[in-house]
Amino acid sequence: MTFENLNLIEPILKALQNEGYTNPTPIQAQAIPYILQQKDILGCAQTGTGKTAAFSIPILQLLHAQQPQKGNKTIKALVLTPTRELAIQIGESMAAYGKYTGLKHTVIFGGVSQKAQTDALRAGVDILVATPGRLLDLMAQKYINLNHIQLFVLDEADRMLDMGFVHDVKKVLKVLPEKKQSLFFSATMAPEIMKLADTILVNPAKVEVTPVSSTANTIKQAVYYVKKGDKKNLLIHLLKDGDIDRALVFTRTKHGADRVAKDMTKAGVQAEAIHGNKSQNARVRALSNFKSSQTRVLVATDIAARGIDVDDLSHVINYELPNEPETYVHRIGRTGRAGASGVALSFCDAEETPYLVGIQKLINKSVPVIENHPYPMTAKDFAEAASTVKQQKQHGGRGGRTRPNNSSRSTGNGGGNTRNTTSANGNSGGNRRWDNKPKTRQA
Structure with missing residues (x-):
């Protein structure tokens, strides 16, 4: 299947082609048609399955079809996500896929000055990507009006609960219009997640790809x-x-991430740490350096890494x-x-x-x-x-x-687990060459 088979409009297909994307992932192939039919979605998909594009692409198409009048910019779609990094990633996706649609979006999150964000809101946006705290803050300051929301996305719902945002999410839900299309995505579907989904969704289409208990065969x-x-x-x-x-290196603690990054730097390896105690500018700079290969090793805690793409x-x-x-x-x-x-x-x-x-x-x-x-x-x-x-x-x-x-x-092998032993000519295993080149690029 290709993106052409999903009845996408030419501006979006052109943008996808520019990005080098040709084939939808399973979550995209399943979710996009339902969303274009304006159905609510209950999506279970682990990280790395292409979930962001699965909701970004159809949202852009639905809003583009309305052909908003010039100067009449009201927030019509809200994407609520738990971390700054993930918000930035979603914003980048909206920019890439919506490049030729004429739609405007902005991303808001805490930890930085609000001026650039409020300036963008005053200019008018169609799509708002937000973390809960900054969203409620700017709503209280009357910078944001959600009365015209047509599409609402709750992304990474399980992480929202893990980070203690459930009450903030409920506050946002109270001010959203009753009539809207809601898209709910989570990597896990524990009972408390399902309870939250039931308060948001109406007769949702269920989409589930690669449950959390499995790892990709690749x-x-x-x-x-x-x-x-x-x-x-x-x-x-x-x-x-x-x-x-x-290499993306994981530690359990923020202190551990800093220590490992410092040790690698002393050893002559370009390394930086990313975690919640870092300033927003430092986190964005570290991620940018890693993406551009200026930094070879990024050391991260789990929450900070959730939005790394x-x-x-x-x-x-x-x-x-x-x-x-x-x-x-x-x-x-x-x-x-x-x-x-x-x-x-x-x-x-x-x-x-x-x-x-x-x-x-x-x-x-x-x-x-x-x-x-x-x-x-x-x-x-x-x-x-x-x-x-x-x-x-x-x-x-x-x-x-x-x-x-x-x-x-x-x-002496740590618990007697089945050993499927991988050796590599007497060294650490690093010389065993596994092909890491992607075959067909997907969104």
């Missing part, structure tokens, strides 16, 4: 068992491989494994996007083995182990870590940790 996954203190050296070692053009990202590296298995799926979904291939590498120390067990259970596959690297863990390392965790739990410290699998003591 992503080559592997894990290194390594002591916590050796992770820095292992990362430096891997980055000596010229095949790693750019980088074409042809070759590698994702889990410097620290997440304690929630679903987060692993979201992380590695930053590579291998829209049919392209990618590599996801994970560092697992002894205390993190329960996290790996949970991940493998969720994705229903064993992650191949790379044994031949300079910093392998031993059975003694696992035994010492297990003893430390046991003592901490007995004394009430760091109580949430689960003891590593005892079977790891005899094998």
Whole structure:
């Protein structure tokens, strides 16, 4: 299927052609026709499936058909999204796909001066992309009127709830017109997500693509068992491989992201960190440098990375494994996007083995182990870590940790998981060449 098969108008097809997009992803092929029929949508799609284009393209087409009169700019579509990075990404998509439609959009978010945003609002926009806090703030200041909204998108609904925005979302919903088309997208559909969807949608068409429990087949996954203190050296070692053009590195904490970026810079690797404590200008600059390959390594926390959309990202590296298995799926979904291939590498120390067990259970596959690297863990390392965790739990410290699998003591491989061992001619595995070139580009 091509975009021509979706009955898109010429201005949008021309813009898609300019971007090099020819084939819709599954979520786009399913959602776009329903949205053009003006149906409400309940969409379940994990990151990297092309969800942004799935709602941006039909919104632009529906509004273009109205041929608004010159000087009569009222906000007709609202896209509500949890993070600044994701808002910026959606804004970039609207600009790219709507280049020839004559429609205007703007993006508003907190952490920066509001003047440029309010100036754009005064000039008039058709489409508003917003984060909840800044939207409510500018509504209170009477800069924004949502009385004419025809299309409402709630994007990344699960992350909205995770970040505590549910009350802000409900405040926005109260002022929206009762008659409107609503599009609801989430990577997961937990009961509380469905409860929220029921308050927004009317007889929605359901679209579900690649549930969160699965990872794209185009992503080559592997894990290194390594002591916590050796992770820095292992990362430096891997980055000596010229095949790693750019790497998005994940840590669990903001402090950890700063520390890893600093360590890489000291080792001569261009690296920057991105997380919630960084100023908006610093975050935008770091992401821009990464996209343009001025920065080779971007170190990120999970929330900050949710809106990162980088074409042809070759590698994702889990410097620290997440304690929630679903987060692993979201992380590695930053590579291998829209049919392209990618590599996801994970560092697992002894205390993190329960996290790996949970991940493998969720994705229903064993992650191949790379044994031949300079910093392998031993059975003694696992035994010492297990003893430390046991003592901490007995004394009430760091109580949430689960003891590593005892079977790891005899094998030294971190829990006796199925080993599908990936070796690479006696080195770290970096010389094993996985083709990362995208085949057919998709939106």
